[in-house]
Amino acid sequence: MAKQKQDEGLAPKLTINDIARMAGVSKKTVSRVINRSPLLNQETRDKVEEIIRETGYVPNPQARALALGRNFLIGLIYDNPNVQMILSMQKGILEALHGTEFEMVIRPVDRGSNLVMDDIRSFVTRQRLFGVVILPPMSENDALARMLDEEGCRYVRMGSAVLDDAEHMVTSNDREAVAEAVRYLIAQGHRRIGLIAGPHGFRSAQERREGFELALAEAGISLPRSLVADGQYTFESGLSASESLLDLSPRPTAIFASNDEMAAGVLYAARLRGIAVPEELSIIGFDDTPVTTRVWPPLTTVRWPIVAMGRAAALKLIGTAIGEGAEVNEPSHFSSTLIRRGSVAPPAAS
Amino acid sequence: MAKQKQDEGLAPKLTINDIARMAGVSKKTVSRVINRSPLLNQETRDKVEEIIRETGYVPNPQARALALGRNFLIGLIYDNPNVQMILSMQKGILEALHGTEFEMVIRPVDRGSNLVMDDIRSFVTRQRLFGVVILPPMSENDALARMLDEEGCRYVRMGSAVLDDAEHMVTSNDREAVAEAVRYLIAQGHRRIGLIAGPHGFRSAQERREGFELALAEAGISLPRSLVADGQYTFESGLSASESLLDLSPRPTAIFASNDEMAAGVLYAARLRGIAVPEELSIIGFDDTPVTTRVWPPLTTVRWPIVAMGRAAALKLIGTAIGEGAEVNEPSHFSSTLIRRGSVAPPAAS
């Protein structure tokens, strides 16, 4: 049982009382300065601010949290297997939070577990989170959004389409981005184009699929069921899903995979069978993760601005708090771009 | 200026006073039960615990943080470019923290910025962090450790070797792991083996280099300077560093890259030059990141148990707090294993 021996000779922390005494005002007045209360004499405000600056005083977040009944923490909730996306999102959120009093806490949850809801509820209520950012596919869960509303916890949902809840959405337009990618394949001369779809129940998977079908329909190309394979957004699933496509005769001359991991799986499968990419098979992925440039040939893909979206999400949450209360009721919409690398070529003359 | 309208009809949060009233004891007694104070009558303890269980009462972390002058947050500090490692580490830490009252907060810092120290100081003092985990190479910064000591902030340093500060270290033995990998190459018949080293100033880079040299020395193989190239632990640096090695005549028959990203760069460079891997060039990397299985051929590499190390680090920090006060003064040491995939073969007969 080690005794606690703390605070040996540390610079004693300044409190609001110290500042009040030094400024010759009451602590409440200092509090008003900190919180930018409008009903303050400019002189008083200047005086107190001066002292705060000189002393480098910073209010104790724990005390504020207790008094306000709300912590200065932004939660990040995800049940997503895509590490790259998660880290980019963290990066964006941290960028927005940097220099503010907010910190980010993270809660990965088990997709499928039926304790998820309780887990998240206790997460947000115990820590009295200021707000949370929810990543897809969890963000598509309306029950979760309702629960957060009930608990009085702000939230922003990242998504690939505007759901019923525009006010809380930060989105990218996956459907149109995929359509553009597929139009590019068609422009190169491809007609037999395979799709590796994402998992059922993922909104993004559906959006991407719709974009795929849209581009084909525009060009009057029919899509036999055999050219669509189901994947799980993982490398392994992309690898096995592509088997059925590559067994087809005639073989598709191009494959769109609904994310990069699966696209890497397609590439791997092609290699195993000795199919040359891009000469005999063109591949396009989605996400623009680093893997696209590590493999050979580097993969053509769709890039969506994850970091920027993370930043936007965090700003949307804390915007009111730090006094940038602009257009907070609009969904924030981002668009994606096709990144052309080496995995697409015109189909071999057949 | 939106008004704040909170707590509409939420289940009012239970406080320690409620529990005290229900149990017919003082709040201090309830506090003692919560904190497992030893000087409590067993009967009283049981009665209070019973009520706590029934009501599902959870103490307010903000209030505890204020009263104790210490928050229940574990910080993760890194200046490391390796996303995969960071996420694995997060995973390990979160695993250890799950079910406790602790949360994890993250602080990426700019390597090189001279504000780093102040940034971290304000991070740990403002939030009154319970403790922090520091990832390499930042973990090798002794000045940082001293500063944390001064501030009374617990810390654990992840590293590839035990520094002067064994008590706070969680380590893996990179040197021995690399030596084993290189012995494997030698056993396959390789004699001209190139090294792509990590950046100067990284302890892990030095350890890996030493392991490399050790294995060569054991086998009586000399290491000409030309067989060593400097990298930065990035894909691009691996790509360019391997240029000089592959230009050599005679060319090395194998290359050890100090991490997987650079190994992927070597593979890419080989592909650009039409050098067959593994027939004409064997490659071994380090870290066992997913990229090793995405490329062709899949890369032989060294796996170190990052998740387990993250878990160990977090447990080491909170161990005393949750009453598992075991061997906390020992460094926790982990060992790595060679993962054999497809990028190593005996050298072509020359």
Place this chain on the structure above:
DNA sequence: CATAATTCGGACACCGGTGTCATTTGAATC
């Protein structure tokens, strides 16, 4: 110039826990 209206600042309670120290209780000792 007296009075009312308005603005500004302060006293005090409170958020929900913990530390200190005094008090009560029961058993042990003489």
Place this chain on the structure above:
DNA sequence: GATTCAAATGACACCGGTGTCCGAATTATG
């Protein structure tokens, strides 16, 4: 049975902020 002592519990201040409400100072008005 009175005294002593240790163990168990409680009263109260305190951590460092914020909300409420009221009084003082300042200005506008009659």
